[in-house]
Amino acid sequence: MNITMQSKKLLKPSIPTPPHLQKLNLSLLDQIQIPFYVGLIFHYETLSDNSHITFAKLESSLSKTLTLYYHMAGRYNGTDCVIECNDQGIGYVETTFDVELHQFLVVEESNNLDLLVGLSGFLSETEIPPLASIQVNMFKCGGLVIGAQFNHMIGDMFTMSTFMNSWAKACRHGIKEVAHPTLGLAPLMPSAKVLNIPPPPSFEGVKFVSKRFVFNENAITRLRKEATEEDGDDDQKKKRPSRVDIVTALLSKTLIEMDCAKKEQTKSRPSLMVHMMNLRKRTKLALENDVSGNFFTVVNVESKTTVAPKITDLTESLGSARGEIISEVAKVDDAQVVGSMVLNSVREFYYEWGKGEKNVLVYTSWCRFPLYEVDFGWGIPSLVDTTAVPFRLIVLMDQGPTGDGIAVRACLSEHDMIQFQQHHQLLSYVS
Secondary structure: OOEEEEEEEEEOOOOOOOHHHOEEEOEHHHHOOOOOEEEEEEEEOOOOOOHHHHHHHHHHHHHHHOOOOHHHHOEEEOOOOEEEOOOOOEEEEEEEEOOOHHHHHHOOOHHHHHHHHOOOOHHHHOOOOOOEEEEEEEOOOOOEEEEEEEEHHHOOHHHHHHHHHHHHHHHHHOHHHOOOOEOOOOOOOEOOOOOOOOOOOOOOOOOEEEEEEEEOHHHHHHHHHHHHHHHOOOOOOOOOOOHHHHHHHHHHHHHHHHHHHHOOOOOOOOEEEEEEEEOOOOOOOOOOOOEOOOOEEEEEEEEOOOOOOOHHHHHHHHHHHHHHHHHHHOOOOOHHHHHHHHHHHHHHHHHHHHHOOOEEEEEEEOOOOHHHHOOOOOOOOOEEEOOOOOOOEEEEEEOOOOOOOEEEEEEEEHHHHHHHOOOHHHHOOOO
16 A cells, blocks of 8 residues: 655645734633544545545635634643644645555554554654644545544534534635634633642553444444343333443443453452533533533543443443533533532542552543534545544444444553453444
8 A cells, every 4th residue: 555645734824813813821621631632534435526626625725714713723832821823834734545445444453543644743743743633635446534633722522523514614615604613711711820630640651552343223222221131120210321321331341340350350440430521501601602622521430339330330320420410510600610620520530540549441422523514515424433542542423424323432552452352242232
């Protein structure tokens, strides 16, 4: 397989950012993020356009979109906790592959994913790297894959999916049809000089690999039914667990049993399931529902069951913990209170993660975010995926543009992945 880099540059906004917008303060919730890059990969089937025309349209519309998302083309100033909106640009690369897209996808390996997003070296070879990078990959068959990477400090998945849809709309209909993003969190929740948050654990020397597992609708229906039978409770009044909670519970059961086996004992450590929850539309704050940046909290769910945990117990714990937080934040109209609540949850998460006495299982769900609506003019993506990260994380995504299946991208240590993908109960549900 030969890959040709057709273009590599720092892409700037098409119009310079005006002086009064050249500093953007980060909010407290931006400040507490681990500054790693989140990857998104959008697969498109054969295109009708000539590849040169496609490249030109994408680059032009992206440059215009950066006039609205001007901070993404800036650089992070850690001393002052601001983004210098200096139009230095985002990484932008165009490549061509001499194989067909389906041939490339036959071997589902982490390094193949990296080929779709990380060829530029912008994020690793630059002293002050760009906050975002885009790689447009054209395949022999006319298939197209767009890889994007965003520094988590500039926004959560809501923000990233909104940006991708804005770019797609600018490509499809022109920049005048694209709504301006709302950047309003920092005045309400300013960054702090002292956070008093323990650092996340170091994973230096650990080799992480990622693999994709799919739970189709039938598998999720069957999992719900069999979990109820396992519990032996016929109470029909119990709330049916969400597809995210039921899949998270099965994954957690698998990882808890692996932890027990690893220690060669009948009991594993207590576990802490950590899930992310979007806070938009959940508080009484005077905020736009589409506010950009990081506006989510972590839901910490402790499971003290250390022997053969039941899926129903885990789903009930997840639902109960999330419900409590939803009830609490729904009453709050003070941004500082919301900031303190999030900070305390993150502090607990980092403390337990770094301490190592609990089996910390980190999840994030991107289900229902409009990732499958990113249409540049040649249709919606046939597949949306993500890349590996340098720590243990499991991402739950919509399986495809239709239906209620879930695709799981699991990033685990090489040793754990071997056990994980051979777990008998997990294998009975994934395809």
